[in-house]
Amino acid sequence: MSREPSASALLAERAALAVILAVFLAPIAWLISTAYKPARDIFNIPPTLSFTPTLTNFVNVFRYFDLARLIESSLIISLGATALSLLIGAPAGYALARARSKWAIGLAYFFLAVRTVPPVATLLPFYLMMRDIGLLGTWGAVILIDATLNTAFVVWMMFSYFRTLPRELEEAALVDGCSLPGGFLRVALPLVKPGLVASALLCVMFAWNDFLYSSFLTRAESKPISVALLTAYGTKDISWGTLGALAHFSTLPIVAIALLLNRYFVQGLTRGTH
Amino acid sequence: MAIVESRPDKASGRTLSPAALVPARVRLPFHRRRQAFLVLLGAPALIYVLLVAIWPLARGVAYSFYDYNLLRPARTAFVGFGNYSALWANEAARASIETTAIFTVAAVAVEFGLGLGLALLLWRDSAFQRACLALLLIPVTVTPIAVGLIFRALLAPDYGLIGYYLASFGLSGPRGLLGDPNTALPTLIAVDAWQWTPFMALILLAGLKSLPSEALEAAEVDGANALQRLRLVILPMLRPAVFLALVLRTMDAFRIFDIVFSTTNGGPADATNVLMIYAVKQGLEFFNIGFASAVANLMIVCIAIFSVAFILLVRRADKEANAS
């Protein structure tokens, strides 16, 4: 990261990013564009990009889906799961990174192992468990399971980032009269801000695009948009227009959240902290 | 290199004994208090995960020893390792372990290479880079089944926007990239990379952003060129983030299901028949919970073996790096 890149280097960097961006967004753009096409124009032989614009797909989406409710469900589930996992995961990551016990690394691997479990083994027992505690069909059930996987992830992520912090930073603060919680909250935590922001972003996204758990654990009135998206996937046909129209509402909030969190995604270890 | 590692060394060489500084009113010795504090921080996560995850997990393990079909609960019987031996005896299942391993290694390698490059490009803190990052995360947010549907539509050789031209210019077989047993798996690897490279980049970028700037500046002053800086300074310091990114993606790639399900459903023939296709079919289509749990547990074991091997490799690399 040169301090003063030449103008041409900067231009080359931006050009490269623009090309990459185009590659990653083109398939999404195609999906989004299907929302404005009549079914006849989604495919052509030979394929073309021209079509007669229509808003029928949006009319249908508003007619058969309670969009506000779907987005509300998605937001509550993903933000709830993210908040819960950061709240308990970040301190645990710190504790494991700072503990001198041999058990610490073992515990860290245990958390990691929880994430590796394929849902097909745990889905049914979890379903019955949620039935027994009366959470089936509610957002709570999905938050609970998403937060479990996300906590496992956050613990590991934060464990990794806290380990890169020199212990001396907190120890110096302790020498200066800082308390133990103060050392964690005021010294260590601010320095891993990029890690926290990245964890939060990834947690939100995991919960946002989760299909299997959400589909099983919610009911018609509590299902998130990721599940609704796939009702367009019929056996006899795929309603591309519906899928494309719904995709607007499933991607925009995430881009907004990503832009918002991005502002805090800046270098943590600046000069002068030590 | 020397510049980077010398700083912490020098620092830890400083005699610092916080225990000596503990105020008199506290009775517990400092290291005890510290331990208690750390336990307090770690306990909620551990208790939570144990409560929510362990019961279903234990049930999954228990189910795997039974011939248990949801649709015929009356016929449930203890079969010991019967499900596991049936799994091992099944040629298609054994082949799918191999397919899954190939998919995992290739997908993670591609994603790591591209993700690192992307992270380096995104490193600069400017509005442009921030906007790029936010937009690049869009693929990660699309439900993977839908991702499969999109690529299946785009790659269809007869009418797909990309597939049609690939086929007519002879860049794919006449059956299309997904319809040809030789190209189906590489294509799915590319689709997976499309969705998850930005994820890889985000983790690595967070690592880059946490790097202490003095070390980088010092390396620059030393006159190291960009490649040397990357290899000798950045990558070694980035190791925890690299490890995290690789492990997370490996675990998830090993469980690949959705994009395979919505593109090839394991075909053509057995070309893309990954383990999860097998497990989900057994569990959520035939409701053969006992057998499905056995497949799932086998996958956990595979991932565990893989992880341990990986960790040992990293350890050795660590030691070598420290020795040099």
Added chain:
Amino acid sequence: MKTRRMLGIAAAMSFAAFTGARAADKPYDGVTLTLASQNDQFATVMADLAPKFKEATGITVKVDILSYPELLSKVTADFVGHTKGYDLATMDIVWAGQFAEGGYTVELSDLIKRDAAEIKPDDIYPVLMSALGNFKGKQVAFPFAGYANVLAYRTDLYAAAGLKPPETMEDMVANAYKLTDPPKHYGFVANGQKGPAVAQDWMQYNNEMGGSILGADGKPALNSAANIKSLTVYKDLFDKCAPPGAADFDWGGREESFRQGLAAQMQTWSIGAPGYFDPDKSKVVGKVAITVAPTGKGVPKKYGVGGWGMSINADIDEKHKEAAWLWIKWLTSPAVHKQFNLMGAGSYLRISETHDPELLAKFPFLPVIDEVFKNGDGEYRPRIPQYPQIQDLLGTAVNAVLIGHADPKKALDDAQAEAVKLF
């Protein structure tokens, strides 16, 4: 514009013949029913009809539209866990065996007998009544959406080649070769994707060519000589007469290729048929005709039947069960079911419907559907509890043959060896 048309119909309907329930007798006023529905054309039409039902009975029906794999796993979990998430669920024809064995749904025989005067069972095609819900004497679902397997063909291409619509399977195969002119058009298209897609389409052709999945004893006979022969013909059709991508087509890809004008003929479910005549969806409007599917020489004229029944969750209380039964009776009543189809549900049930002038004016292919249902066969995909596994074995075997990884005999021998283990 489709929406406007539907709104118009909905408005007209409020004047129409819904006089079944007077405001005075609404014993289930205030009850809410949740219906798990497959995402086929009928789903949104049911959602559009639900307010009318509420007007008539005071019962709210919430239609939860689900994709196929989601519907199957969610409904099964609901039944097995006794979680009462759904009061009503649409049931695919091939699930009947599983539903009956598990005893998850209300047995409807007595209710049908009780309310026969209202239901007019004589007006319902017998094949639908049995295939879409009856399993070994147990009525686990009530039919509401009968699909007929039909042959859709391009009249323009047939005329240009001087051919007549095929009467036998042999004609159809011969025509397929004659109508293939790559890359402009192909004489044939069917599902080739591994799994249910290829298995179901092949079972259909296999049946028409005189093959059978089960032997006379009810045990699997996947590798019978007739089956091997039909698979050989089928593979040749894929190699020489089908669009190259067909080896990975599921229903969506197959339909798309026909609507794009890529295929000269295709066997398909009648539910897709209205789409070929809709200029919003299709590029072959005015060039398509629908006829009965051909059968092999000497094979009895039996046509494939599929579709959906509506079942009531056995776990719910009596009041909800009665309310759910009321919905089924209402939806399948002659007047409402006719509106249901006028609104584009594509789900036939009653003999009076396929002869209704208003419906005939809109859907001229109804006599073909009538013919199919009169000689319908709902058993070519065996509706037995082991069906999902058999379908999976065939889905793997047939796909491997189509892409040249196995020869028909070996693939079917292997599948048979696995299939017998299930019994």
